[in-house]
Amino acid sequence: MKILIDENIPYAESFFCDLGEVERFAGRGLNPAQLVDVDVLLVRSITKVNAELLTQANRLKFVGTATIGEDHIDKQLLAQKGIYFTSAPGCNANSVAEFVINVMLVLAETHQLSLSDKVVSIIGVGNIGSRLKAKLDVLNIELRLCDPYKSGPEFTSLEKALKEGDIISFHTPLTKEGEHPTFHLLNEHNLALLKDDVCLINASRGEVIDNKALLAHIEQRKTSNRPAIKLALDVWEGEPEPMVELIPHSTLCSAHIAGYSLEGKAKGTEILYRHVCEQFGFEASHQLQHFLPEADITEVSLRSSGGNGGSAGNSEQLAEQSIRLEPQALLKTLIHLVFDVRRDDALFHRHLANQGFDWIRKNYPVRREWSSLTVKSDNPNLSEKLTQLGFNTESIV
Ligand SMILES: NC(=O)c1ccc[n+]([C@@H]2O[C@H](COP(=O)([O-])OP(=O)(O)OC[C@H]3O[C@@H](n4cnc5c(N)ncnc54)[C@H](O)[C@@H]3O)[C@@H](O)[C@H]2O)c1
Numbered sequence: 001m002k003i004l005i006d007e008n009i010p011y012a013e014s015f016f017c018d019l020g021e022v023e024r025f026a027g028r029g030l031n032p033a034q035l036v037d038v039d040v041l042l043v044r045s046i047t048k049v050n051a052e053l054l055t056q057a058n059r060l061k062f063v064g065t066a067t068i069g070e071d072h073i074d075k076q077l078l079a080q081k082g083i084y085f086t087s088a089p090g091c092n093a094n095s096v097a098e099f100v101i102n103v104m105l106v107l108a109e110t111h112q113l114s115l116s117d118k119v120v121s122i123i124g125v126g127n128i129g130s131r132l133k134a135k136l137d138v139l140n141i142e143l144r145l146c147d148p149y150k151s152g153p154e155f156t157s158l159e160k161a162l163k164e165g166d167i168i169s170f171h172t173p174l175t176k177e178g179e180h181p182t183f184h185l186l187n188e189h190n191l192a193l194l195k196d197d198v199c200l201i202n203a204s205r206g207e208v209i210d211n212k213a214l215l216a217h218i219e220q221r222k223t224s225n226r227p228a229i230k231l232a233l234d235v236w237e238g239e240p241e242p243m244v245e246l247i248p249h250s251t252l253c254s255a256h257i258a259g260y261s262l263e264g265k266a267k268g269t270e271i272l273y274r275h276v277c278e279q280f281g282f283e284a285s286h287q288l289q290h291f292l293p294e295a296d297i298t299e300v301s302l303r304s305s306g307g308n309g310g311s312a313g314n315s316e317q318l319a320e321q322s323i324r325l326e327p328q329a330l331l332k333t334l335i336h337l338v339f340d341v342r343r344d345d346a347l348f349h350r351h352l353a354n355q356g357f358d359w360i361r362k363n364y365p366v367r368r369e370w371s372s373l374t375v376k377s378d379n380p381n382l383s384e385k386l387t388q389l390g391f392n393t394e395s396i397v
């Protein structure tokens with residue numbers, strides 16, 4: 001069996017080597033001739049799987065994308081050709097939810113905001129949106145949830161979510177059809193609904209926000225002396241060529257990497273591996289946990305009562321007073337032991353002009369999730385909250 005796999009799908013050899021011959025390809029450079037005699041094609045979002053690509057696919061039985069987004073796949077065509085298709089739903093949901101909270105904490109620090117009295121609007125409450133909601137619930141943050149495909153008293157209209165959100169975060173798929181298309185969901189008409197001091201985060205798809213209209217709105221705020229939007233953009237209309245005029249107006253810029261934790265990417269590989277095994281009748285004998293390396297910082301100890309800094313091994317000892325930091329500051333300190341989104345903002349600014357958007361994504365440094373850090377604490381309430389947020393925790397006496 002021949003398995004063709006995007007070069008940016010981690011651990012593919014480890015998972016697939018005993019199922020067949022594994023060959024790698026560059027995501028944007030895949031050409032139809034490379035699909036001759038291929039049985040399984042595993043892509044990421046930058047490969048358009050359409051009629052043009054499949055002209056020479058004489059044996060293709062399986063297409064998988066190691067992503068949740070499916071807007072690059074002609075699913076109807078695959079169904080017509082009897083080619084099995086799967087995405088990897090949920091694989092990077094935790095990665096994006098962690099990234100967005102990281103962004104919120106940095107926006108809060110940069111613009112000197114307290115998150116505790118803010119209303120966060122989540123637009124699109126699927127795998128990512130609901131993961132984000134769960135974490136923000138732990139932090140007791142007031143929410144507005146907007147998802148027209150879901151019902152219940154907790155859901156609100158887009159208009160209300162835009163009007164009432166101090167922080168608005170987009171987590172919809174990109175759709176141009178259906179009852180509630182998301183292409184330019186935020187546009188010249190409803191941008192006017194945003195609060196004066198709003199924080200706006202997009203880690204969904206660039207085209208969900210009309211980037212030209214956003215720029216015009218930002219400029220119009222300036223001329224009418226309204227406060228600037230506090231903007232964090234991970235996704236851009238027209239990738240890999242983002243609208244550069246938006247960059248100076250964004251507190252945080254990144255190159256579509258919200259889902260790029262090592263765990264998030266690797267879970268995508270594992271999900272596809274399980275589907276391939278099922279479809280071709282193999283036993284799924286490999287598990288992701290056997291491949292993931294230890295993080296650089298694995299432990300930190302928080303002592304609220306008389307810690308003396310004497311913890312063992314490679315653990316990092318935060319000062320005794322850390323436990324008395326404001327919750328927002330403590331959380332930011334812990335999260336930034338794992339990863340600080342300002343690193344990705346710096347990569348974006350340093351490399352976009354010369355190396356380009358795709359280069360930043362392809363050379364993305366390893367980033368771990370909060371679960372890679374064990375927080376030892378003698379405060380059971382704190383431990384419980386940190387566990388609910390996704391850290392690994394241990395109690396100390
Ligand atoms: N920046 C990144 O690195 C990154 C990573 C992962 C996913 N994404 C993007 O985020 C999107 C969401 O991911 P997910 O895993 O949560 O997907 P999902 O399919 O689980 O959830 C999407 C949710 O959006 C809702 N929705 C659809 N149309 C809507 C509309 N008009 N208004 C409000 N809600 C609407 C759906 O009902 C669904 O609940 C993906 O489709 C992908 O485009 C980006």
Ligand SMILES: O=C(O)[C@H](O)[C@H](O)COP(=O)(O)O
Nearest residue numbers: 044045046067068069259260
């Ligand atoms: O849709 C997704 O899952 C994400 O946007 C994903 O992180 C995209 O990554 P890519 O496939 O472009 O490498």
